[in-house]
Amino acid sequence: MSFLARLALASALNRRWTLGLTLAAVALSVALLLGVERLREGARTGFVQSVSGTDLIVGPRTGGVQLLLYSVFRIGNATNNISWVSAQVLGQHPAVAWTIPVSLGDTHRSFPVLGTTEAYFTHFRHGDQRALSLAQGRPFAGLFEVVLGSEVARALGYQLGQGITLSHGASELSLAAEALTQAAEHGDKPFTVVGILAPTGTPVDRTLHVTLESMSALHLDWQGGAPLPGLKIPAEFVRKFDLAPKDVNAVLVGLKNRSDVFRMQRFVNEFRGEPLLGILPGVTLDELWGLLAVAERALKAISALVVAVGLAGLVAVVLAGLNERRRELAILRSVGARPGDIFALLMVEGVLVIGLGVVLGVVLLAAVFTAVTPWAQTQFGLALGGTMGGTLPAAAEWPLIAAVFAAGTLASAVPAWRAYRLSLADGLTPRV
Amino acid sequence: MRAAPACISAQSLRYRWPGQAADCLNCVQMEIRAGERVFLHGASGAGKSTLLGLVAGVLVPSAGELLVMGQSLAALSGPQRDVFRADHMGILFQQFNLIPYLPVLDNVLLPCRFSRRRLSRCTQPADPVQDARRLLDHLEIGVELHGRAASQLSVGQQQRVAAARALIGRPELVIADEPTSALDAARQSAFLDLLARECGESGATLLFVSHDLRLQAHFDRVVSL
């Protein structure tokens, strides 16, 4: 190590408290900047993993993004339906390999309940084309049987064979609504847990799965979202009714031949029976990212500003300390240090703080994400994939890191230049 | 006896601080021979520090000629003057002479870091620490203090460490700007004796600046500004 570097290090250690705080500010701002980028990448990978096997999603004519979000991610409300007849026509189309109907709207302790068919267990794919697997039990076979996602079972402590009740409508919104929700429980129709799925890192983990018939049975004596007064149909009589589903919220479609997807999409969009919308999940995800790009850019701008604030803090601290160090600089000049050496000394100090700050920021970020990833998984059922858990910066992060380093080096030049000017003006006798 | 060569020679030397109406130094004539121990006397504000700045090559004369060891400093570029100063001069200030966070030994060795000539003039260029320890020993700084941070030393000790630093690598000229002003009378005298002795031993010219005429007994000659 060169003598100037050692001198700078000794000098910085001498002021370790003020510089330490500045270092912390730089580290935090770097962590934030990289974190925003990493979160975006992670969310993207997580979302893509959740829809990996589905070629087409068919639903009512709403927005494509809306259809994708509720049918795959259980985000938002499914306000419209498509008829069960249309869903069956789709399933019989020669290009179609399988269909999975999706019927939403009920919740259990704020976890969404999904009405579907056995096809869900055989055809749904996530991650790298992985099928669902049962950790315990079996798929549902009949009425009032429920298969739990892994997180549902874990969070609520449910076992195979346990009886549970499902509540109607979306999760509670306020205290008042909660009272209503309790009144509106399907308390008379207990479900039995027959299976628990292995973790997938997708919203499946947070879902309770029942048959479409169970879903219809739940709502036999309901109308317009509330129980019909005076009408109560006990569970044992439910089987006597026609429980064939009348409608579903969406249908996930897998094709025999992936390149038929555009032909199939056209078939859906020009469907004669009722207005339908067919979306390619991958395309709609890209559309979603496009829409979110504004918010993303705003976040990026904010985190860039935070970095600027951190660097400004560094400049301020070094500049403020400079006056006290004029004597030190004069001594160095008297023993032969050139003004260029003084400039270099201050630069080394600044670059040292920036470099350490970047390293600390990266370490901090890795620590935070290691801690947060399991939380995101339980809270949103999203395995934040990609670089999220990684400790080393991803390739895409290096340019950002380099940019921070360059900006920091440039910022360090301000106090260095000032010290240079001071040492020229002061010479051997600083006028403090 | 043949006169020794001139160490410092000033002819009609003038200096005016930028933005000032009057000259700070006005027509200074001065001749200091190599090996002389000179007491430069002047009242406060007489331009003593300015003259030192000129000799050290930190300031450039407004007019007139200044030769140090036969070299016109005005003819050198800024960086060349910095090298010249590091190579040929040891400098002592009134106080706060040391980098507070460096150990005593590293403070003494500073000139060897910036000047190759000073390093090569040590008795063992490969190991300048030997010279540093010897000088510290001569200046009565105990071995137990060598590794200590400079800020932990008393003012008197600090000035002696600074003297060791000014002397290491046997520079031709030692400039001292009231280095004893922070010391009491008994310590002033002892310090000056040490400084004069060490300059004599290494053959350095000593230019000592003070407003305190009582100190002149330690010097060969008094020059007044």
Place this chain on the structure above:
Amino acid sequence: MRTLTSPVKLVPWLVAMLSAPVLAAGAHDHGGGRLDVSIEKERITIELELPLDVLVGFERAPRNDKERAALAAAGKKLNDGAALFLPTAAAECRLTKTEVSLPFAEGTKTAATGEHADADARYEFECAQARNLAGIETTLFRDFSRLYRLELQRVGPVGQAGGRLTRKAPVVRW
């Protein structure tokens, strides 16, 4: 107390807001068209849908010789698939099939649906070195100055993706 709505519950609202500008599928969009690209092994299939207005400036039967000539010129350009779409040269792709359906053109039986008319075209390429395929450039924007954007959907070995081609970015990349 649970008076604060959690961020998760704001999501539906956010979604509703974001969905607003999304055009319903199949909507007829002046100045824009749709481009679907699928890649399967050595074959690239390109399906193109353009409002007639983008091609010739009107969406009805031609009324004079000038309009008939414009329609014929547009048909000629659309039929030259090898000039309209340029896959990466190193992939050694060859146009093997072209199907163009242009409303109101001579020899075409047109049943105009509603007020709008779209031209549809389908092209197939076979690529000898499909692994070298890095992108497909289109010259549509140069040929049809009224065309401003193409909503892109593509499927291929790496999955599905969407995007938008514009005059400044007329290349499908993956």
